[in-house]
Amino acid sequence: MHEFSITQGLLDRAVQQAHSKQIVRVNLLIGPFSEEREESIRFYWRDLAKGSIGEGADLHFEQLPVEIKCLDCTGAFFLEEETSVCEFCYGERLEFSKGEDVRLESVEVK
Numbered sequence: 001m002h003e004f005s006i007t008q009g010l011l012d013r014a015v016q017q018a019h020s021k022q023i024v025r026v027n028l029l030i031g032p033f034s035e036e037r038e039e040s041i042r043f044y045w046r047d048l049a050k051g052s053i054g055e056g057a058d059l060h061f062e063q064l065p066v067e068i069k070c071l072d073c074t075g076a077f078f079l080e081e082e083t084s085v086c087e088f089c090y091g092e093r094l095e096f097s098k099g100e101d102v103r104l105e106s107v108e109v110k
Helices: 001-020 038-048
Strands: 023-032 057-063 067-070 076-078 094-098 102-109
Touching: 001 038, 001 102, 038 057, 076 094
Parallel strands: 023 057
Antiparallel strands: 023 102, 067 076, 067 094
Protein backbone atom coordinates (compact mmCIF):
# COMPACT_ATOMS: atom_id res chain seq x y z
CA MET A 1 0.00 0.00 0.00
CA HIS A 2 3.00 2.31 0.44
CA GLU A 3 3.50 2.47 -3.33
CA PHE A 4 -0.13 3.59 -3.72
CA SER A 5 0.43 6.79 -1.72
CA ILE A 6 3.85 7.41 -3.33
CA THR A 7 2.30 7.03 -6.80
CA GLN A 8 -0.59 9.34 -5.89
CA GLY A 9 1.93 11.99 -4.84
CA LEU A 10 3.93 11.56 -8.05
CA LEU A 11 0.76 11.84 -10.15
CA ASP A 12 -0.37 14.95 -8.26
CA ARG A 13 2.99 16.66 -8.84
CA ALA A 14 3.06 15.60 -12.52
CA VAL A 15 -0.46 16.98 -13.11
CA GLN A 16 0.51 20.22 -11.41
CA GLN A 17 3.62 20.60 -13.58
CA ALA A 18 1.71 19.76 -16.78
CA HIS A 19 -0.54 22.85 -16.46
CA SER A 20 -3.62 21.07 -17.91
CA LYS A 21 -1.74 19.63 -20.93
CA GLN A 22 -1.78 15.90 -21.69
CA ILE A 23 1.18 14.13 -20.05
CA VAL A 24 3.03 11.85 -22.46
CA ARG A 25 6.08 10.95 -20.37
CA VAL A 26 7.04 11.13 -16.73
CA ASN A 27 10.74 10.94 -15.87
CA LEU A 28 11.38 9.52 -12.43
CA LEU A 29 14.54 9.03 -10.39
CA ILE A 30 14.61 5.97 -8.16
CA GLY A 31 17.27 5.13 -5.62
CA PRO A 32 18.86 1.68 -5.58
CA PHE A 33 17.81 1.22 -1.95
CA SER A 34 14.24 2.42 -2.49
CA GLU A 35 11.50 0.27 -1.01
CA GLU A 36 9.27 1.18 -3.95
CA ARG A 37 9.29 -1.00 -7.06
CA GLU A 38 8.90 0.24 -10.62
CA GLU A 39 6.29 -2.43 -11.39
CA SER A 40 4.11 -1.37 -8.46
CA ILE A 41 4.32 2.31 -9.37
CA ARG A 42 3.35 1.49 -12.97
CA PHE A 43 0.43 -0.63 -11.75
CA TYR A 44 -0.94 2.05 -9.44
CA TRP A 45 -0.32 4.82 -12.01
CA ARG A 46 -2.57 3.05 -14.52
CA ASP A 47 -5.44 2.97 -12.02
CA LEU A 48 -4.90 6.37 -10.43
CA ALA A 49 -4.40 8.24 -13.73
CA LYS A 50 -7.58 6.95 -15.42
CA GLY A 51 -9.62 9.86 -16.70
CA SER A 52 -6.87 12.40 -15.93
CA ILE A 53 -4.23 14.11 -18.06
CA GLY A 54 -1.79 11.49 -16.76
CA GLU A 55 -3.65 8.56 -18.34
CA GLY A 56 -1.47 6.64 -20.79
CA ALA A 57 1.74 8.46 -19.84
CA ASP A 58 4.98 6.55 -20.29
CA LEU A 59 6.84 6.22 -16.99
CA HIS A 60 10.60 6.31 -17.44
CA PHE A 61 12.77 5.33 -14.47
CA GLU A 62 16.43 6.26 -14.06
CA GLN A 63 18.57 4.98 -11.20
CA LEU A 64 19.87 7.57 -8.76
CA PRO A 65 23.50 7.19 -7.81
CA VAL A 66 24.21 6.31 -4.20
CA GLU A 67 25.58 9.24 -2.23
CA ILE A 68 27.68 8.52 0.83
CA LYS A 69 28.50 10.96 3.61
CA CYS A 70 31.48 10.57 5.90
CA LEU A 71 30.65 11.15 9.55
CA ASP A 72 34.30 11.99 10.31
CA CYS A 73 35.06 14.74 7.77
CA THR A 74 31.49 15.38 6.47
CA GLY A 75 32.70 14.82 2.91
CA ALA A 76 30.14 13.48 0.46
CA PHE A 77 30.79 11.39 -2.62
CA PHE A 78 28.94 9.13 -5.03
CA LEU A 79 29.50 5.43 -4.74
CA GLU A 80 31.07 4.15 -7.94
CA GLU A 81 32.53 0.94 -6.55
CA GLU A 82 32.15 -0.90 -3.29
CA THR A 83 34.07 0.83 -0.52
CA SER A 84 34.20 0.91 3.25
CA VAL A 85 36.29 4.08 3.65
CA CYS A 86 35.87 7.76 2.85
CA GLU A 87 37.63 8.80 -0.34
CA PHE A 88 38.71 12.06 1.34
CA CYS A 89 39.92 11.17 4.84
CA TYR A 90 39.80 7.35 4.71
CA GLY A 91 37.46 7.37 7.72
CA GLU A 92 35.30 4.31 8.20
CA ARG A 93 32.18 5.96 9.64
CA LEU A 94 30.01 6.26 6.54
CA GLU A 95 26.28 6.60 5.97
CA PHE A 96 24.11 6.57 2.87
CA SER A 97 22.60 10.00 2.40
CA LYS A 98 20.68 9.39 -0.84
CA GLY A 99 19.38 6.41 -2.69
CA GLU A 100 16.24 5.42 -0.78
CA ASP A 101 13.61 7.53 -2.53
CA VAL A 102 11.63 8.04 -5.73
CA ARG A 103 11.48 11.53 -7.20
CA LEU A 104 9.77 13.24 -10.09
CA GLU A 105 12.48 14.64 -12.34
CA SER A 106 10.40 16.06 -15.21
CA VAL A 107 7.15 15.79 -17.15
CA GLU A 108 6.78 15.86 -20.92
CA VAL A 109 3.47 17.12 -22.36
CA LYS A 110 1.86 17.59 -25.75
